[in-house]
Amino acid sequence: MSVQISSQLGVCQRCGSSDVCFTGAYKANAQSMPHKTYQRKSSLYFMGDPFTAIYILRSGSAKSFINTAEGNEQISKFYFSGDMIGLEGFDNMIHTQSVSFLETSSVCRISLPEFNRAMSESHEVRQRLLKSMSHSIIDEQLLLMSMTQYSSEQRLLKFLLDLSARFKQSGLSEQIFHLTMTRIDIANFLGLAIETISRLLTKMDSQGLIKVNNRQITLCDISHLRRCLVKQVA
Amino acid sequence: MSVQISSQLGVCQRCGSSDVCFTGAYKANAQSMPHKTYQRKSSLYFMGDPFTAIYILRSGSAKSFINTAEGNEQISKFYFSGDMIGLEGFDNMIHTQSVSFLETSSVCRISLPEFNRAMSESHEVRQRLLKSMSHSIIDEQLLLMSMTQYSSEQRLLKFLLDLSARFKQSGLSEQIFHLTMTRIDIANFLGLAIETISRLLTKMDSQGLIKVNNRQITLCDISHLRRCLVKQVA
DNA sequence: CGTTCTATTGACATCATTCAACGCCGGTGG
DNA sequence: CCACCGGCGTTGAATGATGTCAATAGAACG
Numbered sequence: 001m002s003v004q005i006s007s008q009l010g011v012c013q014r015c016g017s018s019d020v021c022f023t024g025a026y027k028a029n030a031q032s033m034p035h036k037t038y039q040r041k042s043s044l045y046f047m048g049d050p051f052t053a054i055y056i057l058r059s060g061s062a063k064s065f066i067n068t069a070e071g072n073e074q075i076s077k078f079y080f081s082g083d084m085i086g087l088e089g090f091d092n093m094i095h096t097q098s099v100s101f102l103e104t105s106s107v108c109r110i111s112l113p114e115f116n117r118a119m120s121e122s123h124e125v126r127q128r129l130l131k132s133m134s135h136s137i138i139d140e141q142l143l144l145m146s147m148t149q150y151s152s153e154q155r156l157l158k159f160l161l162d163l164s165a166r167f168k169q170s171g172l173s174e175q176i177f178h179l180t181m182t183r184i185d186i187a188n189f190l191g192l193a194i195e196t197i198s199r200l201l202t203k204m205d206s207q208g209l210i211k212v213n214n215r216q217i218t219l220c221d222i223s224h225l226r227r228c229l230v231k232q233v234a
Numbered sequence: 235m236s237v238q239i240s241s242q243l244g245v246c247q248r249c250g251s252s253d254v255c256f257t258g259a260y261k262a263n264a265q266s267m268p269h270k271t272y273q274r275k276s277s278l279y280f281m282g283d284p285f286t287a288i289y290i291l292r293s294g295s296a297k298s299f300i301n302t303a304e305g306n307e308q309i310s311k312f313y314f315s316g317d318m319i320g321l322e323g324f325d326n327m328i329h330t331q332s333v334s335f336l337e338t339s340s341v342c343r344i345s346l347p348e349f350n351r352a353m354s355e356s357h358e359v360r361q362r363l364l365k366s367m368s369h370s371i372i373d374e375q376l377l378l379m380s381m382t383q384y385s386s387e388q389r390l391l392k393f394l395l396d397l398s399a400r401f402k403q404s405g406l407s408e409q410i411f412h413l414t415m416t417r418i419d420i421a422n423f424l425g426l427a428i429e430t431i432s433r434l435l436t437k438m439d440s441q442g443l444i445k446v447n448n449r450q451i452t453l454c455d456i457s458h459l460r461r462c463l464v465k466q467v468a
Numbered sequence: 469c470g471t472t473c474t475a476t477t478g479a480c481a482t483c484a485t486t487c488a489a490c491g492c493c494g495g496t497g498g
Numbered sequence: 499c500c501a502c503c504g505g506c507g508t509t510g511a512a513t514g515a516t517g518t519c520a521a522t523a524g525a526a527c528g
Contacts, residue, residue: 066375066379068379068383069464070464074379074383076375076378076379077375087367087368087371088368088371088372088375089368090361090364090365090367090368091365091368091369091372096372097375116357116360119360120357120360123350123354126350126353126354126360127324130324131324131325133321133324133367133371134321134322134323134324134325135325136371137321137322137367137370137371137374138322138325138330140371140374140375140378141300141310141311141322141331141374143378144310144374144377144378144381145300145302145308145310147378147381147382147425148381148423148424148425149302149308149425151483151484152483152484182505182506182507183506183507183508184505184506184507189382190382191381191382191383192484192485193484193485193486194506194507194508195484195485195486195507195508195509196483196484196485197507198507198508198509199484199508199509201508202508202509214493214507230303230304385515385516386515386516416473416474416475417474417475417476418473418474418475426516426517427516427517427518428474428475428476429475429476429477429516429517429518430515430516430517431475432475432476432477433476433477433516435475435476436476436477448475448524448525
């Protein structure tokens with residue numbers, strides 16, 4: 001249900017991460033050190049760049065966006081640790097979006113040859129990738145549904161709950177967490193006005209549903225909030 | 235740009251279709267006849283069904299939808315000939331949505347064992363699938379963007395243009411086509427009220443942008459309509 | 469030939485945006 | 499150290515777009 005989150009295949013073992021790497025089955029020769037650190041506001045790649053690798057976010061957070069014909073930036077997804085980045089490149093072997101980091105982050109790079117070799121050699125790798133992309137498609141559709149069917153308050157609530165679930169999955173608190181993105185980013189992503197985001201956060205705070213302290217969010221009763229998402233539609 | 239359209243890998247050669255089949259590389263023994271015809275309103279599978287195969291739509295059209303907690307149906311995608319159906323199943327090996335047909339349609343079934351064999355044997359098959367899923371992800375994101383950023387009129391316009399592009403791709407007219415789905419389905423998919431759809435169609439007709447005759451739509455000036463999509467945002 | 473599903477149209481209500489003003493906070497230079 | 503400045507965030511009032519409710523007509527199907 002963590003909808004705005006990309007495909008997850010686990011973090012690469014070559015990087016020493018504890019999680020399982022989808023290329024793990026194919027015992028990479030680990031002379032190369034494929035991970036790299038990026039600063040806040042720096043970019044992993046830009047729209048139009050040739051597609052040469054996929055990436056796994058080891059730590060930190062990022063956003064992907066496209067530059068619209070009108071010169072605006074439109075955020076399509078937020079990424080957190082464990083997420084795969086770059087899968088959209090397979091279509092035309094060119095990146096169709098840009099990715100930049102919201103905070104200092106570490107990334108594992110898997111070149112296309114490495115990737116293809118793993119794909120050809122291991123059924124398990126293929127299954128993981130299919131599962132991951134399948135999951136990604138499902139999430140996109142759920143997100144799309146939320147966008148078209150939910151009220152602004154429900155959209156924001158879903159966004160917060162998705163973040164919460166994502167943080168929990170990363171071993172962080174699902175109840176108290178820090179937003180690494182600005183209100184502007186949130187509004188852009190959710191298709192709402194910044195003012196609306198601000199008003200809704202204030203409102204939900206005063207209703208006792210959440211606590212807002214700048215970018216620190218506390219979800220008071222997660223299961224109650226989940227019920228809100230369902231009930232208010234009926 | 236045909237956004238509401240699923241991954242396309244071409245129609246299976248085993249079915250005698252002229253298009254290239256993604257399992258073509260692995261020369262299936264063609265004793266089985268994997269294609270089947272479905273009537274309007276019949277279902278290919280239901281949400282919760284075990285995931286045993288993927289399908290390619292040979293002719294006709296279909297919609298996929300999920301049944302929400304409130305008992306409503308939420309349409310997530312429309313399918314046309316050449317589209318792959320069922321990829322969401324890989325995540326949990328269970329279908330997460332239902333698929334039903336909008337008209338009499340023909341479908342090619344590719345069982346999971348067949349699929350897996352093709353995937354393991356051919357790099358080309360893998361590339362096609364990745365490309366296809368990648369394309370699907372891009373489309374979903376573009377659609378999501380339209381939904382969050384566009385006005386109701388732009389959403390509907392984009393929907394019609396996507397359909398047009400899709401029909402052209404299938405060798406039909408991109409200018410005059412027949413809607414196989416109801417206004418109710420369109421409204422559901424676009425997250426708008428049926429009345430809004432009706433009003434917008436009437437309005438665009440009276441403005442001379444399109445001609446509406448029940449379910450037959452004529453796009454008067456496609457390139458002008460495309461420009462409308464961009465300009466109105468600025 | 470009637471019943472049901474689908475589609476259109478009008479009046480009204482509501483939600484979210486827009487515009488505008490202001491507060492806060494961190495950085496930077498005097 | 500303080501003052502200024504730009505980016506981020508909050509709040510209010512007015513506007514506009516879209517939904518809801520209701521009535522009716524047309525189309526499809528048995």
